[in-house]
Amino acid sequence: MTVPTGPTGPGTGTRGPAPSPPRQVLVPLALAQFICSFAGSNMNVMINDISEDLDTTVQGVQLAITIFLLVMAALMIPGGKLTDRLGRKQCLVAGLTVYGVGALLSAAAPGLGVLILGNSVLEGVGTALLIPPVYVLTTLLFTDITARARAFGVIMAMGGVGAAAGPLIGGLITTGLSWRAAFLFQALVVAAIVVLSRRIADPLPPEPTRPFDTGGAVLSAVGLVLVVTGILAADDNGWLMTGLLLLGALVLAGFFRWIRAKERAGREPLLSTGLFRDRTSNLGLLTQNLQWLILMGVSFVVAAYLQVVRGYDAVRTGVIFTAATAGLLASSLAAERFAKRRTPRTLVMTGFAVTVAGLGTLLAMAGGSPSAWATTPGLLLIGLGLGVMLTPSVNVVQSAFPEDQQGEISGLSRSVSNLGSSLGTAVAGTILVADLAFGSYAAALIVLAAVGCGGFVAATLLPRQRAAR
Numbered sequence: 001m002t003v004p005t006g007p008t009g010p011g012t013g014t015r016g017p018a019p020s021p022p023r024q025v026l027v028p029l030a031l032a033q034f035i036c037s038f039a040g041s042n043m044n045v046m047i048n049d050i051s052e053d054l055d056t057t058v059q060g061v062q063l064a065i066t067i068f069l070l071v072m073a074a075l076m077i078p079g080g081k082l083t084d085r086l087g088r089k090q091c092l093v094a095g096l097t098v099y100g101v102g103a104l105l106s107a108a109a110p111g112l113g114v115l116i117l118g119n120s121v122l123e124g125v126g127t128a129l130l131i132p133p134v135y136v137l138t139t140l141l142f143t144d145i146t147a148r149a150r151a152f153g154v155i156m157a158m159g160g161v162g163a164a165a166g167p168l169i170g171g172l173i174t175t176g177l178s179w180r181a182a183f184l185f186q187a188l189v190v191a192a193i194v195v196l197s198r199r200i201a202d203p204l205p206p207e208p209t210r211p212f213d214t215g216g217a218v219l220s221a222v223g224l225v226l227v228v229t230g231i232l233a234a235d236d237n238g239w240l241m242t243g244l245l246l247l248g249a250l251v252l253a254g255f256f257r258w259i260r261a262k263e264r265a266g267r268e269p270l271l272s273t274g275l276f277r278d279r280t281s282n283l284g285l286l287t288q289n290l291q292w293l294i295l296m297g298v299s300f301v302v303a304a305y306l307q308v309v310r311g312y313d314a315v316r317t318g319v320i321f322t323a324a325t326a327g328l329l330a331s332s333l334a335a336e337r338f339a340k341r342r343t344p345r346t347l348v349m350t351g352f353a354v355t356v357a358g359l360g361t362l363l364a365m366a367g368g369s370p371s372a373w374a375t376t377p378g379l380l381l382i383g384l385g386l387g388v389m390l391t392p393s394v395n396v397v398q399s400a401f402p403e404d405q406q407g408e409i410s411g412l413s414r415s416v417s418n419l420g421s422s423l424g425t426a427v428a429g430t431i432l433v434a435d436l437a438f439g440s441y442a443a444a445l446i447v448l449a450a451v452g453c454g455g456f457v458a459a460t461l462l463p464r465q466r467a468a469r
Helices: 022-053 058-086 088-107 112-141 145-176 179-199 214-235 238-264 279-309 314-320 322-333 335-341 344-368 372-398 403-433 438-460
Strands: none
Touching: 022 058, 022 088, 022 112, 022 145, 022 179, 022 279, 058 088, 058 112, 058 214, 058 279, 058 403, 088 112, 088 179, 112 145, 112 179, 145 179, 145 279, 145 314, 145 322, 145 372, 214 238, 214 403, 279 314, 279 344, 279 372, 279 403, 279 438, 314 322, 314 372, 322 372, 335 372, 344 372, 344 438, 372 403, 403 438
16 A cells, blocks of 8 residues: 655654544544444434334435435535644534534424434534544544554444444334434433543644635535435436436536636635546545445345334344444454455455355345344344455545645545445335335345445456555
8 A cells, every 4th residue: 555755745744733642532533433323324223213203204214314324425525625724623523513413403303304404414514524534633643554554443443333233222222212312322422522532633733724615515515415316216206316317417527627627727626636536546435435335225224124024123123233233343343454464455355245245145044034133144244344345445545645635535535435325325225115025125135236246346456555564
């Protein structure tokens, strides 16, 4: 793996204030990733409880989940850019504050509209502000490749555990108390992160005079919203879906023309086109997108199927998901050891291969056994596969750029990952809710397996680098 060096590369002596000790800063950073990933999946086991309490439908809950993921994806690039202007720690704390307000509002929601405002909008905006600083700070503070791999391993493990354990934790809280208490739990964790983040010293000063490309932010957000909304419309109106997808593609094309024009005029755009000139980084971004698409797609599809079709309650559904959590945690925490012995290409290829095998096992076991516990072997393999490749994909992308581009690439990286999450929920969820039966369940898993095969092909195109030692 190549790490930029020179005047703006990691390892120079011109960073500004001395950073806090890594052991102290890693805890709040990892917890921040955990709670945001938890928020994206814990509602999957509350489908029945929320729909009954708020007098809505499974599609209504799916809409709330998808909007949350979509808001994150749409605003992550602007959020990454703001880290340079406002400062990384300031963005982190601001994001946590907005997120906490959204969690409290969600806990008191009298209807689906307020839930969407609190959970989908405010928590989504808060996440878009707080996640880019997590990855920028990690890249700036951990300059050694092995140490950075260890740090990203912990953060990605917590993110994966948040997504995989969300159903279990959410199920326990929902059954023992109520689904509203799950949002209070999020608010408490956010408060703890705010306290712990006081230990963090921003390694670079903010640049309040740095320009912000408002036009680019609007175009990128609108384009992403139109694309995912088009996918959500697939089960209602094929013409509407096609129109929204085409319009979204046109807006995104206009966004790239906009940023190229700004660069030619000598002004700073929202996103530098130079970020897309690194082939290895582009492949890393693609694999990140597909990894989170599979993770969130599996989480929604399996949770919805177990609850709506099999009649499982939130706790039983969550317990079944512990297999994925255990697999993901085990392989993510071994990221440092894997990084020393294997190249990123090998790890990502292996991860996709194991994940596809898990999807195949999930489908085969569920079709041949009436017990929902038959899903656990497949979920375990999926967790192991995803855990193996989450960290190397992130490390490849973040390490490809110097310090002065970390805000941009972090925002782009997280936007691509969260777009994958929203696409996973939208695509697999749309297939499933069209007809909540085993046939649709199988179709959704087959689509996710096809995505995994595509990810494997993309991973084979990564360079054959030597393992970092």
